[in-house]
Amino acid sequence: MFLEHHRGRTTRHSIDPSSYQCTTLVSQLADEWLKVTHRVALSGGGCEYSGAVRSFAKFTDKYLSAAGLDPADARLDGHAVDLVEVLYAWEGDLRQRYGPKSKQPYRRARALLALIDQRATITAGIPGHLRQRAKAPVSYGKPTPQPLDEFSNAERVALRDAARAAVRGTEARLARGRELLAAGSDPRDGGWRNLPNLVWATRMRMVNSRTLQAHLPGKARWWPPEVVDLLPAQEGASRGPGVRALGRELGRLLFPDEFDLQAFRVLFLLGMADTTPEELHDLQMGDIEFTDGGLRLVQTKLRASRIRADLHPEVDMKGGDEGGAEEFASGGAWDVPGLMRRLLAATALIREVFDPDPYLFVAVRQDVANGELCAGVAQFASPRYRFGFWIASQRGAQGRTLNISVPHEVRRLRKTTKVVRSVALGGTVSDLAGDDHHVEVYRGHYGHGTTAHIMAGRSINRSQEWVFNRLARNPVLVDEAAEERLEEPEVAEELGMDIEVAKAMRAGELDMGLTNCRNPYDSPHRTDNKLCHVAPAMCMLCRNAVIFYSQLPRLLLMSDRIEQMRTALPPPRWHAIYGQQRAALDEVFAECPDRLPAARQQITELGIRLDLPLGQRTEFDR
Known part of the structure; x- marks a missing residue:
């Protein structure tokens, strides 16, 4: 048996072989569980292993009995029962019971196979096929979960504003409770029908269902008006005594419950980018230190076995704590240090009255048996204290419920904070x-x-x-009249070239195979001032390209080549590679549509062909 202590709760892990018909099999597996737990010092006593053994034992009893076999004959080193068959059937049952999206079938099967393999390594007599099965992977692999998305910015702001409003409401309620407590006295002397006296009795832990039933009238409508007003609407309208609801509401006047702490939790996670929900819940009073510069928190990341200290500086936010109760006001408004002060002030009376475990998130709850108030570490596990229920209970500025996307998973708050940080940085x-x-x-x-x-x-x-x-500056189209005057200073300057370049272009020295080029050594496709390496395929997307009418036949051939590639490539890929060139060619052709028929005729009569480098021709002809 192992006892697991976690966040103020103690969980008992044990395996009792006598509870199952396959006693010998369970005893052998339990021995291996004890060995692996002691040797590896597993946290939580290896609850996955013990849970797998109990699940397999329960299934084995049922499966063998239905098959007409005696479960007592099942053992790891025996041959009377084929445990490999039982293992496969058990894995299938886990899959059917938990569903394909659950990790439980994988975890339990992996844990049990590890125990069997450990036994087979050091013990003789284990059947060979069982040894092989223990070394093989589980039947159903670990499912890949759908990653959680962050909340949108509008949702983040809505959650932040709702949480701030909830904190203000909690502080106002606790402030009223402090006033009633100061005005109250012992109800055994001053009477039980006075609200301040009831609050005083709650502070002294004298209130429970039996006490309230003994000192208050049997019907809630006969109670003093100020006491009836304290009840929730559904309880006040019922004919029942309502003492449990009254005890709960009296406690909420002095102590926050887990529902109240949920708002603090939301604000902390939205304000601390490097803190996970688990690290936040595990914070203890000794991990918190206020310094001159802000708040220092010592946090432990269990999965990474890493302890770190984070400093959260004070933020001077003008406007302070608008609307907050004065005695709960913080020096830094809604920054992390100020929020920590507010939480510690709200839970101070819990620590004074109940002396709970020294965790940061402590809350008061009502005992199910007698309605007595008790305190403990907030777990946020009960349906009425979960994050989703808290969201459904909040109202926006217009009194409407919050429109927050599902799933209502608290881990999305951390992702949202990470995204906000990435946007900022x-x-x-x-x-x-x-x-x-x-x-x-x-x-x-x-x-x-x-x-x-x-x-x-x-x-x-x-x-x-x-x-x-x-890059995508359309080439310049030069007609015959401008081509004849290309060497004139005014024309050359208008085309962005000097006289020497104009002369070389007219002489054909700067012909790149498809167009002319103002400067082949100033290609926008490279930055090393070397000769352009992508001509002529990319000339239509170059700012240096100059087109003469005599080059129209080659442009038409290039256009035909590009159109041929439509049948060889998917449309998205064709548009990504050739779409810009196609558009540039169309713009050139739109400027001289009357010249195109003659250019087509020249291609046929003169046998003009498009000269492309070998690599580019392979690209077009494949």
Whole structure:
């Protein structure tokens, strides 16, 4: 038996072989469980292993009995029962029971096979096929979960505002409770029908269902009006005594419950980019230190076995704590240090009255048996205290329920904070990962979000726009009259060239095979001032290109080549590679449509062909 202590709760893990018909089999597996737990010092006593053994034992009893076999004959080193068959049937039953999206079938089967393999390694007599099965992978692999997306910015703001309003409401309620407590006295002397006295009795832990039933009238409508007003609407309208509801509401006047702490939890996760929900819940009073510069938190990341200290500086936010109760007001409004002060002030009376475990998130709950108030570490596991229920209970500025996308998973808050940080910082993935993650962890768990994709798309669009603006300047089409005057200073200057370049162009020295080029050594496709290496295929997307009418036949041949590629490539790929060139050619042809028939005739009569480099011709002709 192992006892697991976690966040103020103690869980007992044990295996009792006598509870099953296959006693020998369970005893052997339980021995291996004890060995692996002691040797590896597993946290939680290896609950996955013990849970797998209990599940397999329960299934084996049922399966063998239905097959007409005696479960007592099942053992790892025996041959009376084929345990391999039982294992496969058990894995199939787990899959059917938990569903294909659950990790439980994989985890339990892996744990049980590990125990059998450990036994087979050091013990003789294990059947060979059982040894082979223990070394083989589980039947159903670990499912790949759908990554959680972050909340949108509008949802983040709505959650933040709702949480702030909830914190203000909690502080106002607790402030009223402090006032009632100061005005109250012992109800055994001053009477039980006075609300301040009931609050005083609650502070002294004298209130429970039996006490309230003994000192208050049997019907809630006979109670004092101020006491009836304290009840929730559904309880006040019922004919029942309502003492449990009264005890709960009296406690909420002095102590926050888990529902109240949910708002603090939301604000912390939205304000602390490097803190997981688990790290936040595991914070203890000794991990919290206020310094001159802000708040220092010592946090433990269990999966990484890493302890780190984070400093959260004070933020001077003008406006302070608008609307908050004065005694709960913080020095830093809604920054992390100020929020921590508010939480500690709200839970101070819990620590004074109940002396719970020294965790940060402590709350008061009502005992199911007698309605007595008790305190413990907030688990946020009960349906009425979960994140989704909290969201459904909140109202926006217009009194409407919050429109928050599902799933209502608290881990999405952390992803949202990470995305906000990436939007603010920009930079590379290594910059965004910071010191909290490896780059690949950030890529896999945070870089897939919608906002990250939108940012990446915008960056790509900006880059492409810059490239196209730099490259995609249409070539200049020069008619015969301008070509004859090309060497004149005014004409050459208008075309962006000097006299020497104009002379060389007229002499055919700058003919690139498709168009002329103002400067082959100033290609926008390279930055090393060397001869252009992509002519003539990319000439139609070059700012240096100059076209004479005599080159129209070659442009038509180039257009025909590009059209041939439509049948060889998928449309998206064709548009990505040739779409810009096709558009540039169409603009040139639109300026001289009357010249195209004559150019087509020249191709036929003179046998004009398009000369392309070997690599580019292979690209077109494949």
